[in-house]
Amino acid sequence: MAGQRTFLPGDTVPSSGVYRVQHYRHRTPHEITILQGEKFPSCRTCGQQVHFELERAAEHADRDRDLAGTSEDD
Numbered sequence: 001m002a003g004q005r006t007f008l009p010g011d012t013v014p015s016s017g018v019y020r021v022q023h024y025r026h027r028t029p030h031e032i033t034i035l036q037g038e039k040f041p042s043c044r045t046c047g048q049q050v051h052f053e054l055e056r057a058a059e060h061a062d063r064d065r066d067l068a069g070t071s072e073d074d
């Protein structure tokens with residue numbers, strides 16, 4: 001994804017979604033799901049040398065206007 005903004009550990013997650021994680025040398029890229037407002041984590045192995053790029057935004061079910069507050073009993 002050319003031109004995609006890169007986020008670093010400690011940055012606030014701007015939008016919920018699936019992010020690609022790029023580590024420094026020890027692991028191939030992979031994806032994580034993280035929610036808006038959380039902080040991007042550091043890596044236990046490469047510390048602050050990890051970065052994140054948004055692959056696809058996704059709204060959390062609790063924030064969806066049709067799903068929020070629903071339960072299996074409804």
